Amino acid sequence: MRVLVTGATGFLGGVVARELAASGFEVWGVGRDAVRGQALSADGVRFVPLDLREGTGLRGLIAEADAVVHSAARSTLWGRWADFYADNVEVSAAVARACAGAGVRLVYISTPSVYNATGQTRNISESTPVGPAYFPHFDSLYAHSKYLAELEVQAAHPEATLLRPRGIYGPGDTSILPRLAQALRAGRLPRLDSGGEVHTELTHVRNVSHAVALAITRPAPGLYNITDGVTIPIWATLDRLADALGVPRPTRQANPRVLEAVARVLEAVYALHPRRPEPPLTASGVRLLTRGMTLDLTRARERLGYRPVIHPDQGLEEAIAEVAERAAAHA
Template structure:
């Protein structure tokens, strides 16, 4: 691609996934415009002329010619206020869409979430169409479903020529701010809840593989709103995955064996209490968290393999090694 080619806007570029996407695109010769609110974080991954310091809501006012938009920015957490999810994940997506329209973007690639499949039952080999549009397990899920629907409507109305949606599962790797730190925090505080002796299979994904999939989605896939599951394609029993993580850290596993039904009732009660408290604190256990650790959930990624040419390049064990090495380095630096 020539130096004069229009760049690809990456929203949330200062975040975990966004930073990997910027580096992946640049490594393959694609010019990038890295967008986010944190100027310091953006400066670590891109030159000043390649950055756009802006809140999502203000993006349309800063529009410039772009080839495509990769929309990574989101409020991604199992708990929060409904208005915050609406502002970040629905209204923020609408703002990124308006930027794409003004900038003449050819394609809009959206990072959605397989949380839309969450349910209190085992689900193996979930395909992209096996989603309940009315899933109301938490406000994050509602916001991601609403954002997907918004984009599908916009694409059908001709507001954006091409649309591709990815649903990557459980990102891990160096710099992980969520999955591994959350597991470790619970483990060290009270021990990790274990159900069915931890035999339930779960999928996770090396963040580098998600960045690769997003690069591929800029040119491959069904441009009329194709949706693609992304994972490492290597589901592991929850206990095995956790023990592998803890052994790398030299920690002895601490498990709390709990019945699913009782834990679900407890989580529901805790959510109800926290929802009415003035500070709206996150419950120590949520139904969404239970749906991810108490039940088997794996994704069918055959469509991504066939349509995008996706193939996981970083193994799950490599991703765990990198996440732990990074965690140790950050701990040592803070000491």
């Protein structure tokens, strides 16, 4: 079975491509980073350099595949709406149309960020209403663009499987733990748990990859929440990370609401700059540390047969150790 993985030179796409290849699939990986593409080739993935925005050759590659995993996305809390729309909405729509036209199975990687502004935080199911009809604005430009992309994918390819993995981490992560480690080492992360511990769920990258493999081999159209299936305490985990880094745990208290208001002001100021650089603090970033989220996995368990292959006790321990080793190497 030939599988085409977009975003294969990224964190998630790279793991998915390698694990599928190791499982016996014929895997083609699409991306823009030639150096990472060479590493993929060494691991049994046929690398195809391609800019998805340009789309040249994309339809032909999809027509030769049996399944497509569309993991490529602009995944950040800050940026220009035009870029989010082009990379997340337009590209996803083009991929979905090409897959539908060629009769190719599609697994699309979305995000539970679409739930952020619903006001729900516990045991959220895929049937939870999301979208502008249910709340006045999205939590971030990223969440807005991914919601619109979901609509495009479902309209163009009703048989597609859409996965919403929460907070992807693991070996090779360049976002969640590394950014928190950087803030801890710089001593600029205040403690925002004044109202008590914040509990959330994360997803080890190999658990996402496992869900993708299930969606390829057990076609099940629709939306699916994906997590490690275990709730973790955010601030206790940050303390573990600080200890591993050998830096002080965050103790300086800050009011989350005040800090979020400050972040909104900073966002407004930085948005006026012609280059729109990322501000040192974003409202979305504050909310990630102060508002937990747990997801209902019933649908994924029953329809996909999903069971996490990596427990967060193991996954987080290894991920924290890796971040600490990386930090020590660059000290």
